[in-house]
Amino acid sequence: MSPVLEIRDLSVDYGSLRAVHDVSLTLEAGEVLGLAGESGSGKSTLAYAATRLLQPPGRVPSGEVRFKGHDLLALTEKQLRALRWSEIAIVFQGAMNALNPVISVGAQIDDVLRAHRPGLTRQERTNRGRELLSLVGIPIDRLSAYPHQLSGGMRQRVMIAMALALEPEIVIMDEPTTALDVVVQRQILGQMMRLRETLGFSIIFITHDISLLVEFSDRIAIMYGGRVVEEAPAAEIYRAAKHPYSQGLLGSFPALRGPRRELRGIPGSPPDLRSMPTGCPFHPRCPQAMDVCGERMPSLDSVDERRRVACWLEEVHV
Amino acid sequence: MTFLLRRALFYLITLWAAITANFLLPRLLPGDPVQAMITKLGGRLNSDAMASLYVLFGLDEKKSIWEQYVDYWGALLRGDLGLSFTFFPTPVADVLSQSLPWTLGLIGVTTIIAFLLGTLMGVYAGWKRGSWMDTLIPVTTFLSSIPYFWLGLIAISVFSVTFPLLPASGGYAAGLVPEWSGEFVGSVLEHAVLPGITIVVSSVAGWILGMRNMMVTVTAEDYVLVARAKGLSEKRIMFAYAARNAVLPSISGFALSLGFIVGGALLVEMVFSYPGLGYVLFQGIGAKDYPLMQGVFLVITLAVLVANLLADVGYLLLDPRTRREG
Amino acid sequence: MNFKTKLGLGILAFFTLIAVIGDWIAPYDPSAMSDDLLSPPSGAHWFGTTMTGQDIFSQVLVGTRGVMVVGLVCGVLATFLSILVGVTAGFLGGAADEALSALSNVFLVIPALPLIIIVASMLPSADTVLIAAVISLTAWAWGARVLRAQTLSLRRRDFVEAARASGERTWRIIVFEVLPNLMAVIASGFVGTVIFAVMLQITLSFVGVVSLSTWNWGTILFWAQSNQALGQGAWWWFVPAGLCIALLGTALALINFGIDEYANPRLRKVRA
Numbered sequence: 001m002s003p004v005l006e007i008r009d010l011s012v013d014y015g016s017l018r019a020v021h022d023v024s025l026t027l028e029a030g031e032v033l034g035l036a037g038e039s040g041s042g043k044s045t046l047a048y049a050a051t052r053l054l055q056p057p058g059r060v061p062s063g064e065v066r067f068k069g070h071d072l073l074a075l076t077e078k079q080l081r082a083l084r085w086s087e088i089a090i091v092f093q094g095a096m097n098a099l100n101p102v103i104s105v106g107a108q109i110d111d112v113l114r115a116h117r118p119g120l121t122r123q124e125r126t127n128r129g130r131e132l133l134s135l136v137g138i139p140i141d142r143l144s145a146y147p148h149q150l151s152g153g154m155r156q157r158v159m160i161a162m163a164l165a166l167e168p169e170i171v172i173m174d175e176p177t178t179a180l181d182v183v184v185q186r187q188i189l190g191q192m193m194r195l196r197e198t199l200g201f202s203i204i205f206i207t208h209d210i211s212l213l214v215e216f217s218d219r220i221a222i223m224y225g226g227r228v229v230e231e232a233p234a235a236e237i238y239r240a241a242k243h244p245y246s247q248g249l250l251g252s253f254p255a256l257r258g259p260r261r262e263l264r265g266i267p268g269s270p271p272d273l274r275s276m277p278t279g280c281p282f283h284p285r286c287p288q289a290m291d292v293c294g295e296r297m298p299s300l301d302s303v304d305e306r307r308r309v310a311c312w313l314e315e316v317h318v
Numbered sequence: 319m320t321f322l323l324r325r326a327l328f329y330l331i332t333l334w335a336a337i338t339a340n341f342l343l344p345r346l347l348p349g350d351p352v353q354a355m356i357t358k359l360g361g362r363l364n365s366d367a368m369a370s371l372y373v374l375f376g377l378d379e380k381k382s383i384w385e386q387y388v389d390y391w392g393a394l395l396r397g398d399l400g401l402s403f404t405f406f407p408t409p410v411a412d413v414l415s416q417s418l419p420w421t422l423g424l425i426g427v428t429t430i431i432a433f434l435l436g437t438l439m440g441v442y443a444g445w446k447r448g449s450w451m452d453t454l455i456p457v458t459t460f461l462s463s464i465p466y467f468w469l470g471l472i473a474i475s476v477f478s479v480t481f482p483l484l485p486a487s488g489g490y491a492a493g494l495v496p497e498w499s500g501e502f503v504g505s506v507l508e509h510a511v512l513p514g515i516t517i518v519v520s521s522v523a524g525w526i527l528g529m530r531n532m533m534v535t536v537t538a539e540d541y542v543l544v545a546r547a548k549g550l551s552e553k554r555i556m557f558a559y560a561a562r563n564a565v566l567p568s569i570s571g572f573a574l575s576l577g578f579i580v581g582g583a584l585l586v587e588m589v590f591s592y593p594g595l596g597y598v599l600f601q602g603i604g605a606k607d608y609p610l611m612q613g614v615f616l617v618i619t620l621a622v623l624v625a626n627l628l629a630d631v632g633y634l635l636l637d638p639r640t641r642r643e644g
Numbered sequence: 645m646n647f648k649t650k651l652g653l654g655i656l657a658f659f660t661l662i663a664v665i666g667d668w669i670a671p672y673d674p675s676a677m678s679d680d681l682l683s684p685p686s687g688a689h690w691f692g693t694t695m696t697g698q699d700i701f702s703q704v705l706v707g708t709r710g711v712m713v714v715g716l717v718c719g720v721l722a723t724f725l726s727i728l729v730g731v732t733a734g735f736l737g738g739a740a741d742e743a744l745s746a747l748s749n750v751f752l753v754i755p756a757l758p759l760i761i762i763v764a765s766m767l768p769s770a771d772t773v774l775i776a777a778v779i780s781l782t783a784w785a786w787g788a789r790v791l792r793a794q795t796l797s798l799r800r801r802d803f804v805e806a807a808r809a810s811g812e813r814t815w816r817i818i819v820f821e822v823l824p825n826l827m828a829v830i831a832s833g834f835v836g837t838v839i840f841a842v843m844l845q846i847t848l849s850f851v852g853v854v855s856l857s858t859w860n861w862g863t864i865l866f867w868a869q870s871n872q873a874l875g876q877g878a879w880w881w882f883v884p885a886g887l888c889i890a891l892l893g894t895a896l897a898l899i900n901f902g903i904d905e906y907a908n909p910r911l912r913k914v915r916a
Contacts (some may be wrong), residue, residue, distance in 0.1 A: 004536055012503065014530075051547065051548060053543060054548055055538075055543075071576050080549075081550075081551070082545055082549065083548040083549070084546075084547045084548060084549030085547065085549045086549070089547070090547045092540055092544055092547075093540075096542045096544075097539055097540040097541060098544050099541060099544075100541040100544075100545070100558075100562070100563070100636075101541070101563065101639065102563055102566075102636065102637055102638060102639075103558065103562070103638075104638075110546075111558070112548050112549075115548065115549055115550050115551065115554070116549060138392070138492070146638040146639070148638070148639050157373055162548075165369050318335065328749065329753075330738055330748060331746065331750065331751075332753050333748045335754070336752050336754050336759075339754075341761070343762060343763060343766060344766065347766045347767060348761070357777075381687070426702060430811075441823075456648075456817075456898075458899075459894055459897045459898070460890060460894045461892075462897070463839075463889070463890045463892075463893025463896075463897055464886065464887060464890040464893070465846060465847060465850075465863075466887065467847065468865065468882070468886040468889065468890075471865075471869070471874060471882055471886070472886070474874055475874050475877075475879055475882075479874060479875065479877060480877075485889060491747070528854075531904070531908075535908070537728055573753075574749075574752045574753065574789075576753075576755075577752065577753055577754060577755040577756060577842075578755075578756065579758030580755050580849075581755050581756060581758065582847075583756075584757065584758070585757075585847060585850075585851070587841075588851070589869075594800040599758060599761065600851065603761060603765055603851055603852060603853055604852070606765065608765075608766070611758070611761065611762050611765070612762060615755070615758040615759055615762055618755050618758055619754055619758075620757060622702075622753065622754075622755055623753065626753060
């Protein structure tokens, strides 16, 4: 496998506050990379910074995002605009507001085609719109429907259809199914994974629901306080998460398969950007915290060739 | 079209309220100014005119209030608004029908210009927040804090008295006869410049500010972020995604502020002695010409309601959510 | 608090002070005539004199009180009405809401100025307080509309639902749970009403339907207009009063921006 997207030492600031600290991640061709963490962990900020969608006062003081040999952070506005959606598309959270309420879904798909495929005729664009809707299982006559006329699940499917309009290399899904009920959630994700197999794109799947990641992603990176604290293949995380935070996250959701586990949340609440704890940001909530945890931040080190963990417990083992 | 039906029903209720207020006011307030006028005019009133004034102002004490109300509606529906004291013996309805076109022309056109101009400037100011456009805000706030009529006075003093560039009063040059000739139309346009600019400058600020704030709010919506992620051009995002949504509350606001704007604009007509309803109202005040003043109020209310209904149609076209589900 | 808001409050405080002490510090009796007929601003008459030799500076100083009193009285009365109608409508919902909303909209849509002109000119004596009351009756509708919308969204919040579920009395919920959360909206409605009332009062005075026996900035403009000040080039007769109106209006608008930015953080300036 070869990487399609490499994020290197990316940091994000909001004013004087650092929301993301030196994150490095690699997305391999055709894989589903899961990004997990509670709200405020920096997972969405990371994705928006990497695609240069961050709104002021957010900014990227350092780091590199390499896509097909370009540094995304160094592209001009024009180069960036050409690359957007045609290479990296995004399925946004809360599809309710992600669709423009006053123009038809057909026109919103058409917009993408008109901006990126100026050679297409109106008829060709309409045909492509129909094709995309049937790809995600929506009757083609809904092309002229407005978002408020569709159910939540349908709107999310429209978002997916729109994301696939230009056959991108990468699709970023940011909490794509959070507002939907569990059944629709799994239908949509299942369909997304089948589409990935036929069309061959890579996915970055961002969600707070780690049980979905265990089920649908190949690899999972777990973020806490703006840092990646553990990264490993999904199966490894599920079988034996190393970081106490990963273990806590796994304990907060019921497992769909396998033996029943006791359901417990993580005590305490996610850290506030304005008053980050010293040392490991998780130590005030960590059941296994040691003295060193409050003093210094452990580095994200490889414990074996497929797993990286940032925890003093691991350092002690080595 | 349930949306339009509901709005139309509301406007009918409003019209009824305005007419009923018109009916009740002279009967509720102390004093009998109309009676005094009639006495003064004495024998110059013919019996028909006298009768309609009795009906309109409730001078016939023998009838019950309900009978008076029914008679009042009867008179209104016949188009009988009584005789004007100021323009005696012209019927009020005739005075109004002569001045209404002038008001519709001046206030209608300038209000639409101000709305379009202000909305467009607000779109840019909100989109390019933090740019030089922000300095527009205090300037326009100051301009909108000036009463319309005072700005009119200043305009006259600068552009008609100090630098005699434009006419200060009237709707067309004295001596011309209203007709479809180049000379007459030119004169009308020339006379409309100063009052028109006065109304636009006074009312544009409100639209700029309202639209700017809505743009700022809408720009933070997810669909604008999506539009950016889609790689659409800046123009397309700004108009089809941000402004297209931000303009909706502006249109509802347009409808609701119309009554206020028209009030200010009528004052501009007074200052410029423009031959519209505002000037007629002003002349009526001086002469305590109640039939005329009440007639002006009814006609203006009716015009504002019709304009409101038109704004609703615009809203309906722009917001699919108000259309019936299909 | 940012600079704009402070500036607005400063100007407002200045005019309030003038409203209180204007009568004492005025150099002349504003109605007293003199031999300095229609003279431009000078050391003796800072803002010049009128056709009959009255001192315009004194008229502006003395007239400030009438303007501020009407603004304050209307602000209080109309805000009270708007809370009564708006909060009730938003909180009760259903048919009561429909009826009260329709009522506010009727008042919003009907052009207020011609109506008030008719009422004022029918009144036997249109003095300051009576005019303030009449203006209040037409000025509450906008505030009621905004308050209704805010109350509606508050009503669905958890803490209000909790109070309702625990059987708290309706008026207690409104006074202790809902009203404190509406303070920013009420404040901005109050300031907006004061602007509206001041403008309307000045307009009515200018048109001449308000009693001319007490001075305010509008009556100054009325006399200027009816004596053809413009045609005679007596700019000093109408410029000072107009500028005062604009300054007061701007100050109130600036205060309202401050309240808006406080209530809606999205409008605050972005620090890049």
